[in-house]
Each structure stands twice: as structure tokens, then as C-alpha cells.
Amino acid sequence: MKPTDxxxxxxxxxxxxxxxxxxxxTDVPEYIRLIAQGRFSDAYMENRESNVFPGILGRVxxxxxxxxxxxxxxEEKPVAICRLKRVAADHRDDIxxxxxxxxxxxxxxxxALIGAGCASLxxxxxxxxxxxxxxxxxxxxxxxxxxxxxxxxxRLPPAVLDEEIGYILxxxxxxxxxxxxxxxKELLDDGGFDAxxxxxxxxxxxxxxxxxxxxxxxxxxxxxxxxxxAFEHIDSIGEKVLIIGVGNTAMDCCRxxxxxxxxxxxxxxxxxxGFFKASDWxxxxxxxxxxxxxxxxxxxxFVIEEGRLTGMVFDVMEYEIDGQGRIDRGRxxxxxxxxxxxxxxxxxxxxxxxxxxxxxxxxxxxxxCPVVDETTMMCTRxxxxxxxxxxxxxxxxxxxxxxGHEAAISIHKYCHGEDIRERLPRGMNLTxxxxxxxxxxxxxxxxxxxxxxxPHVDLKERFKNIDIEVELGFTAEQxxxxxxxxxxxxxxxxxxxxxxxxxxxxxxxxPTNCLTITHNGxxxxxxxxxxxxxxxxxxxxxxxxxxxxxxxxxVKDEDLCVHCSLCAxxxxxxxxxxxxxxxxxxxxxxxxxxxxxxxxxxxx
Amino acid sequence: MSYIAxxxxxxxxxxxxxxxxxxxxxxxxxxxxxxGCGHDSVTAAIIQAVFDLDIExxxxxxxxxxxxxxxxxxxxxxxSHGFNSVHGRMPSVTTGANMANRELTYIxxxxxxxxxxxxxxxxxxxxxxxxxMCYIIENNGVYGLTKGQFSASADIGSRPKKGLPxxxxxxxxxxxxxxxxxxxxxxxxxxxxxxxVPLIKGALRHSGFALVDVISPCVTFxxxxxxxxxxxxxxxxxxxxxxxxxxxxxxEIRAAYDDGEAMPVELHDGSTLVLRKVDQEYDPTSRAAAFxxxxxxxxxxxxxxxxxxxxxxxREMHDLMGNVDRPLSELELGTLHPGKAGLRKIxxxxx
Numbered sequence: 001m002k003p004t005d006x007x008x009x010x011x012x013x014x015x016x017x018x019x020x021x022x023x024x025x026t027d028v029p030e031y032i033r034l035i036a037q038g039r040f041s042d043a044y045m046e047n048r049e050s051n052v053f054p055g056i057l058g059r060v061x062x063x064x065x066x067x068x069x070x071x072x073x074x075e076e077k078p079v080a081i082c083r084l085k086r087v088a089a090d091h092r093d094d095i096x097x098x099x100x101x102x103x104x105x106x107x108x109x110x111x112a113l114i115g116a117g118c119a120s121l122x123x124x125x126x127x128x129x130x131x132x133x134x135x136x137x138x139x140x141x142x143x144x145x146x147x148x149x150x151x152x153x154x155r156l157p158p159a160v161l162d163e164e165i166g167y168i169l170x171x172x173x174x175x176x177x178x179x180x181x182x183x184x185k186e187l188l189d190d191g192g193f194d195a196x197x198x199x200x201x202x203x204x205x206x207x208x209x210x211x212x213x214x215x216x217x218x219x220x221x222x223x224x225x226x227x228x229x230a231f232e233h234i235d236s237i238g239e240k241v242l243i244i245g246v247g248n249t250a251m252d253c254c255r256x257x258x259x260x261x262x263x264x265x266x267x268x269x270x271x272x273x274g275f276f277k278a279s280d281w282x283x284x285x286x287x288x289x290x291x292x293x294x295x296x297x298x299x300x301x302f303v304i305e306e307g308r309l310t311g312m313v314f315d316v317m318e319y320e321i322d323g324q325g326r327i328d329r330g331r332x333x334x335x336x337x338x339x340x341x342x343x344x345x346x347x348x349x350x351x352x353x354x355x356x357x358x359x360x361x362x363x364x365x366x367x368x369c370p371v372v373d374e375t376t377m378m379c380t381r382x383x384x385x386x387x388x389x390x391x392x393x394x395x396x397x398x399x400x401x402x403x404g405h406e407a408a409i410s411i412h413k414y415c416h417g418e419d420i421r422e423r424l425p426r427g428m429n430l431t432x433x434x435x436x437x438x439x440x441x442x443x444x445x446x447x448x449x450x451x452x453x454x455p456h457v458d459l460k461e462r463f464k465n466i467d468i469e470v471e472l473g474f475t476a477e478q479x480x481x482x483x484x485x486x487x488x489x490x491x492x493x494x495x496x497x498x499x500x501x502x503x504x505x506x507x508x509x510x511p512t513n514c515l516t517i518t519h520n521g522x523x524x525x526x527x528x529x530x531x532x533x534x535x536x537x538x539x540x541x542x543x544x545x546x547x548x549x550x551x552x553x554x555v556k557d558e559d560l561c562v563h564c565s566l567c568a569x570x571x572x573x574x575x576x577x578x579x580x581x582x583x584x585x586x587x588x589x590x591x592x593x594x595x596x597x598x599x600x601x602x603x604x
Numbered sequence: 605m606s607y608i609a610x611x612x613x614x615x616x617x618x619x620x621x622x623x624x625x626x627x628x629x630x631x632x633x634x635x636x637x638x639x640g641c642g643h644d645s646v647t648a649a650i651i652q653a654v655f656d657l658d659i660e661x662x663x664x665x666x667x668x669x670x671x672x673x674x675x676x677x678x679x680x681x682x683x684s685h686g687f688n689s690v691h692g693r694m695p696s697v698t699t700g701a702n703m704a705n706r707e708l709t710y711i712x713x714x715x716x717x718x719x720x721x722x723x724x725x726x727x728x729x730x731x732x733x734x735x736x737m738c739y740i741i742e743n744n745g746v747y748g749l750t751k752g753q754f755s756a757s758a759d760i761g762s763r764p765k766k767g768l769p770x771x772x773x774x775x776x777x778x779x780x781x782x783x784x785x786x787x788x789x790x791x792x793x794x795x796x797x798x799x800x801v802p803l804i805k806g807a808l809r810h811s812g813f814a815l816v817d818v819i820s821p822c823v824t825f826x827x828x829x830x831x832x833x834x835x836x837x838x839x840x841x842x843x844x845x846x847x848x849x850x851x852x853x854x855x856e857i858r859a860a861y862d863d864g865e866a867m868p869v870e871l872h873d874g875s876t877l878v879l880r881k882v883d884q885e886y887d888p889t890s891r892a893a894a895f896x897x898x899x900x901x902x903x904x905x906x907x908x909x910x911x912x913x914x915x916x917x918x919r920e921m922h923d924l925m926g927n928v929d930r931p932l933s934e935l936e937l938g939t940l941h942p943g944k945a946g947l948r949k950i951x952x953x954x955x
């Protein structure tokens with residue numbers, strides 16, 4: 001193998017599994033260390049830079065970071081990254097003076113954002129401080145989009161939404177509520193905007209066209225029903241409720257039903273466990289509330305007696321699982337009828353753009369989604385950008401935020417006549433953490449403590465009111481213990497080949513057998529010749545330049561390194577050092593700075 | 605030294621031996637020696653060897669004297685017996701222990717100061733008696749604990765960090781052991797575990813005195829230009845003569861070794877050492893030839909390593925003395941002690 005190019009920011013970034021997995025690349029280890037030091041406001045601001053909504057995401061993020069967490073590979077449970085984010089939000093002081101502000105003097109560029117959800121708000125957050133005149137058009141009477149209408153209040157209190165959305169609206173953003181856009185053509189032609197961003201989500205719940213579907217008013221579409229509950233148009237439901245589908249919306253529907261008077265709630269899944277779309281923790285929370293999850297039941301028809309919904313008929317399924325653990329074939333082996341008073345369909349959602357004319361240069365694909373560039377977020381018509389669920393179908397909040405940042409960069413460049421494809425690259429800083437002989441500026445010892453459990457409101461109490469937030473947030477003690485579980489993956493083991501005397505000290509001390517000095521070879525060959533077999537091919541091998549004394553190479557399998565610094569402590573020559581890698585992500589503000597520098601002082 | 609203990613977390617696919625233990629179970633405390641000390645690599649090699657041999661921790665005894673080297677037993681097999689004795693007296697203490705309980709496996713870790721200066725008298729007599737033990741010398745040519753004065757193994761012309769080059773003849777533990785009739789003599793290098801681990805395994809299984817002289821650089825006081833015991837110097841003048849494979853009793857020896865290249869030597873416990881000659885001229889069963897060869901290469905400044913001499917026919921100390929098979933420590937007092945009448949009878953024999 002060739003020596004690893006660690007100057008490429010992606011190499012060390014990938015070692016920070018959580019940050020790499022996060023669509024917005026939040027610097028997780030850094031904010032966890034700030035929490036450990038009690039610097040909650042700093043931790044909040046560190047979060048806000050990349051993910052904009054730490055209080056919201058600290059409760060309801062889909063947490064792609066946690067399955068990626070290195071801790072899962074050395075023991076079972078990842079660090080409670082999401083819950084720690086909430087700790088930063090819960091314990092911060094007033095940070096309003098630290099927020100970016102919109103300048104008095106505007107830059108003369110006007111941008112329209114359609115939809116007041118997380119994607120549009122992120123674009124506003126990035127552009128308003130640069131002097132853009134930002135207008136948000138929202139069809140509903142309130143902000144937040146699906147964050148407010150689809151996530152029940154017992155998981156995400158409205159006050160949290162209002163506060164974090166307020167930070168952005170306070171940057172001179174012109175918010176037009178109850179203002180649906182019925183024609184994009186009209187907005188483009190007559191609105192007087194330099195750029196338009198579409199962040200309207202995926203607002204249409206999927207239907208289930210089976211017999212009896214339209215014969216009762218007690219069959220609801222999940223996201224519409226949740227929205228009606230959020231706006232208090234619905235405040236009750238029958239005793240027996242069936243939820244069709246087993247995604248995260250289904251979890252919100254079943255738990256909401258329990259708070260509106262349902263006594264017997266069943267979530268009906270077509271497939272067996274292990275094939276559910278819902279996140280594990282959302283399933284756990286629903287099952288804690290005694291929701292029954294019924295597997296292998298495929299809906300067949302609704303039972304309507306005397307005009308009233310009395311039950312549903314299901315095919316009981318049997319599946320064959322292939323060698324890769326995938327479902328190969330399914331067949332119905334039985335049929336059952338299950339009584340119910342209400343049915344909620346939570347089987348997915350689609351994009352819907354009835355308000356976008358099809359002759360204005362915006363190309364749509366076979367699924368009626370706009371064709372959007374994944375880097376620039378621009379569609380096939382110049383000056384029109386998409387983000388969030390409206391761009392590539394339903395994902396989640398953190399993806400919408402990531403899209404928003406990228407769209408803001410494109411909008412800035414587009415409005416200034418720059419090539420939107422020529423974007424600033426990511427950068428990286430490396431800083432040694434050595435403080436003394438064997439002292440490091442971070443907590444390098446491995447803490448074997450298990451993951452802390454989130455305290456919940458008592459089961460008897462929580463159903464009294466739909467406003468009671470179930471998760472209480474970590475206590476100070478819990479947060480203090482949980483932060484120590486973070487392995488500081490951003491504090492890299494940086495190797496300087498020319499200093500190595502091949503004494504083997506690092507190899508002998510490494511607790512997880514990550515290091516080997518051996519003769520070079522191909523990657524496949526090297527992976528079998530290491531101190532311990534490197535079977536996880538998703539994790540990189542670091543290979544040094546040839547070592548001075550024997551010409552062999554130092555190989556590090558990044559997979560299980562716990563960043564304990566012992567290799568660096570036992571190294572007599574300083575060939576190993578622990579250095580913090582900070583990934584520098586360019587935002588619209590950085591692009592603006594770059595253009596200012598390029599145009600020189602005369603332009604100022 | 606490090607402030608933190610080595611984390612207990614392990615690689616999930618870490619191998620287990622027949623006892624269900626991992627190499628981690630044979631570790632001791634984190635080393636307090638200088639970072640980069642060769643002795644720590646020797647420790648790691650010992651851990652690997654006792655793991656590979658499935659030695660039950662309570663059947664292993666770690667013996668040492670005084671010096672950097674003699675701290676080593678604290679860093680491996682923390683569940684085994686250990687005795688950190690007086691400077692240079694490890695061989696006597698081991699002799700006593702071995703006489704009392706011949707069932708334990710004895711591993712003595714000493715240094716060039718402990719064995720070749722203050723303890724040289726003890727060292728040579730343990731060899732003469734063919735005491736059944738694995739005797740490792742961590743040989744770095746200097747007294748590290750007292751800040752780097754030359755030891756008795758320093759070569760003529762070797763330069764210290766400060767001051768004048770050494771002018772006195774070195775004591776070579778390998779030649780010394782050969783001249784005294786040691787039955788297993790090996791030399792290796794802390795920076796070459798591929799060679800060192802099988803040599804230690806063979807030494808642990810050999811019946812009789814097994815010497816493993818390990819060049820183990822002192823990274824603080826003897827790893828500079830001009831030193832003949834530095835990492836760089838050892839690597840440059842390293843001369844590998846005989847490779848060793850250790851084959852446990854249950855496994856069959858592969859027949860693929862060509863005559864003249866490979867030589868199986870069966871040990872008393874049924875395991876086999878397969879010697880593979882890297883240098884065809886070398887004969888590890890002839891004391892005289894070994895002597896000559898070592899001297900020639902030494903004169904050319906080369907460091908000859910590998911299994912240099914083996915004689916598995918020589919009887920170890922217990923057999924020479926005709927001791928019973930059961931450990932003396934397990935015998936009843938009545939069996940051990942002849943009693944007043946018995947003693948009288950013995951004494952009368954001298955009249």
C-alpha cells in the first residue's frame with residue numbers, strides 16, 4: 001500500500017465516525033468535551049454552528065451518529081450523543097448575544113424561502129447575517145413545518161421550537177404565515193427575488209387502497225392526523241386503535257393515541273422484527289407504553305358494519321429469509337380479523353408539488369420528484385434550489401439542515417455571479433494535545449461505564465396530558481458519567497515515520513491490538529498479517545512511509561483504536577503524537593469572506 | 605511512566621488458548637521502565653510464549669534479582685508466583701524453589717549487571733548444575749538504574765553517551781554458558797519477536813538450564829551512535845543462524861522439511877523443536893563447532909542469533925541428584941526426614 005495521505009481532511013474525518021456519519025458533520029467529540037468541562041453554552045454554540053437546532057435535535061434527531069459510534073465496536077452501546085446534545089441545550093445560559101446578527105445595511109439580494117421548516121430556516125440562518133433580504137412563505141399559521149405538526153408535543157415541546165426558530169427569525173427575516181405559494185411560476189416571474197429555495201417537505205401521507213377504505217371517517221392518514229392533533233382539531237380517538245406501518249411516524253401515532261383516550265393500541269407490521277423502519281429507541285419507547293407490536297400481518301380489508309368501522313382483516317404472512325438475511329419470499333398462511341375503532345395509516349409519505357408548473361424548466365423524475373444536484377441543491381432551472389424532504393424524498397431533520405447549508409452556499413454564489421460548482425474545499429487543523437511527559441489536554445483514560453439510561457416521566461403520570469414531555473433529560477451526574485464514555489476519536493494518533501526506531505513499545509502497549517510493524521503488501525494481504533485480523537473493511541488501514549532502520553512499515557487498523565494515547569506515551573522518540581483534528585467545513589459566510597479576499601481591498 | 609493503567613477493553617476477536625485465557629490475562633501492571641525500553645518487548649514476548657504454551661498461571665514462577673531487567677516480572681503474569689530476590693542471587697533462590705517444587709515452570713529474568721557482574725558466581729553454578737529453568741538475560745551493556753555506566757557485557761570500543769569508550773573484554777553469556785555445559789543456549793533481540801517468542805517457548809519446555817541472551821537496547825543510556833547495543837547497531841550486524849519452530853506434543857511434524865535444512869529435536873515432554881538452519885555451515889549440536897563459529901563471527905563484529913546450541917540428553921539437576929518425582933513440598937515430614945534413628949544410621953556410615 002502507498003503511505004496514507006493524512007493531509008487529506010477526509011482521512012482523519014472518517015476516523016471520527018460520529019462526525020463523518022452526521023450529514024451536517026457536527027463536531028461531536030468537541031462538544032462532549034465542552035460539556036465535560038461544564039461549558040454548556042460553548043457546547044451549544046459548537047452544535048449550533050453545524051446543526052442549527054441543538055435543542056430540537058437533542059430530542060428528536062434520527063442520530064445517524066450513534067450507530068456509527070466507535071464505542072459500539074468495542075462494547076455494545078454507543079455514547080448517548082443525542083441526549084448529550086440536549087444537556088448542552090438544557091443547561092446553557094442566554095446565548096442570544098453570541099448569535100450571528102443581520103447587518104443594518106443589506107446586500108441588495110432578495111431570497112424567497114418556501115416553507116418555514118428546518119431546511120428553509122437553515123438557509124435563512126446562513127444568509128441573513130450576510131445581508132440578504134430573506135422572505136419565508138409558510139402556508140400554515142405557524143413555523144416549524146413537520147417538526148411542529150408531525151412530532152408530538154410530548155417528545156418536542158413547542159417552547160423549544162419557538163426559541164430556536166426565534167433565534168433565526170430575529171435576524172431580520174420576513175416571515176409570511178398563512179401564505180401558501182400556489183404558483184411557483186408567478187413567484188419567479190413577479191416576486192422580484194434573486195433566488196428561490198423550496199423547503200416544503202414531503203407533506204403527503206401514503207394511502208392504502210384496500211376494500212372499505214372510504215367507507216368510514218375513522219380511517220386516518222398518519223401525518224395528517226398528527227397535524228390535526230397538533231392544531232387541536234382532534235382531541236380524542238376510539239378505545240381500540242390499529243396503526244398500520246412500523247416506521248417512526250407509526251411510533252408517534254401510537255403514542256399520541258394513548259394520550260387521546262385509546263386503551264388498546266396495536267402497531268401492525270407486515271414484516272418480522274429486524275425489518276422495521278422505526279429507530280430502535282422509538283420502538284423501545286412505544287413498547288414501554290404497552291403498545292403491542294404485531295408482526296407478519298399484511299392488511300387485506302377494512303370491516304364496516306352498519307356504516308361503522310369495527311375491525312380489519314389481515315393476511316398472516318410467512319417469510320423466507322435468504323443467506324444475506326434479506327426477505328426472499330412471502331406467502332399468506334392464514335387470515336385474521338382484528339377488532340378496532342380507529343385505524344391510522346402510517347406507511348410512508350410522498351413529495352407533492354401541485355403548485356410547481358411543469359413548463360418552467362424544472363425537470364421531474366419518474367417518481368414526481370424534482371431533479372436536484374446533490375452538491376449544489378439546484379434543480380434544472382437556474383436560481384431555484386431545493387432542500388430537506390422536498391429535494392430527495394423523506395429523510396430527517398439533520399439531513400434537511402445539511403441541505404440548507406449547501407443550498408445557502410449555492411444561493412450566495414449564484415447571486416454573486418460565481419460558479420456554484422466551485423466551492424471551497426473542506427480543511428483540517430491538527431493540534432498536538434501534549435501537555436507534559438504523560439499529560440494530555442483531554443481525558444484519555446478508557447472509562448468502562450455503561451450507557452446511562454434516560455429518565456422518563458412515570459407511566460402513570462405521562463398520559464394525563466399530551467403536553468407532558470416524557471424524557472426528562474440527563475441529570476448532572478448522568479451527563480458527567482456519559483461524557484467520559486466518549487473515546488475522543490478526533491484526537492488522532494499521528495505518526496512520523498522518520499522518528500521511529502522500531503522498538504515495538506506502541507505495539508506491546510496497545511490494548512486493542514491496532515498496531516503492527518511489518519513488510520508492506522496489498523491491503524487484502526496486510527489485513528491478514530496484523531496483530532489482530534482487520535476484518536472491518538469499512539475502517540481504514542493507516543500505512544506509514546518506510547521506517548528508517550528496516551524499511552518495514554507501521555500499520556494501524558483504525559477500527560478499534562480507543563484513543564487512549566498509550567502508544568504516544570510509550571514512544572521514546574515522539575514518533576507517535578496525539579493531535580486533535582478539527583474539520584473545517586465551509587459555510588456561506590466563508591464563501592463570502594473568500595470572495596471579499598479575492599476581490600482585494602479596492603472592492604471594500 | 606504512564607499515569608493510566610492499560611485499559612481493560614480488548615479486541616473482540618482476541619484469541620483464546622486451551623485454558624480459555626487471552627494474552628491480556630497474562631499481563632501484569634503497566635511498565636515503569638523508560639518508554640521504548642527493549643525489556644518491555646521481552647515482556648511482551650514472554651506473555652506471548654506462556655500464552656501459546658497454555659501455561660496455567662499458578663504453575664508459573666517468575667524469579668528475578670535487581671536492576672531494570674529484574675523489574676520485568678512485575679509486568680507479566682500477575683496471577684503467577686513471583687520472587688524479586690537480592691541482587692545477583694536469583695539463581696540460588698530459584699534453585700531452592702525448584703528443589704522444593706519441581707512441578708512449576710521457572711522463568712528467571714535477569715540483566716547483564718545482575719548476572720555477569722554481582723551475580724556471575726551464581727549464574728555459572730546454576731548452569732553447571734543444569735538447573736531446570738528458563739534464564740533470560742536482558743542484555744543492554746549498561747547499568748541503566750544507576751545512569752548508564754558500562755556493564756561487563758559492553759564491547760571493546762563501544763562508546764558511552766558521555767566519556768571514553770570501553771576498553772575491557774566483555775563477558776559473553778552465550779560463550780560462558782557453552783563452556784559450562786549449558787544444554788540450551790540461544791541469543792535473540794528484543795526487536796525481533798518472530799525469532800524471540802519460539803526461542804522462549806523452547807527454553808520453557810526444555811528440561812535443564814536454558815539460557816536466552818536477549819540484546820535489549822537501553823533506549824535512554826545506550827541507544828546512540830557508537831554504541832554496540834543500540835537498536836540500529838543490532839539490526840545492522842544481526843546474523844541469524846538457526847530458526848526455531850516450537851511444535852506442541854499433540855501436533856504432527858510436517859514432513860516437508862528437507863534433510864539438512866530442518867532438524868527435529870524431541871523434548872522430554874513430547875513436544876518438538878524444529879530447527880531450520882539459515883546458515884548451512886552451522887551445527888547447533890556441536891559445542892566445539894558452535895564455539896568456533898561464534899568466535900569467528902564475533903571477531904567480524906557480527907551478532908549471531910538463533911538457537912545456538914542444544915543437548916536434550918543432559919540430565920537436569922533433579923535427575924542428577926536422583927530426587928523423587930513428587931515435589932518435595934508435597935511430601936510428609938516423615939518421608940522427608942529420616943528420623944533420629946535413620947540419621948544415626950547415616951552418620952554411622954561415615955565412621
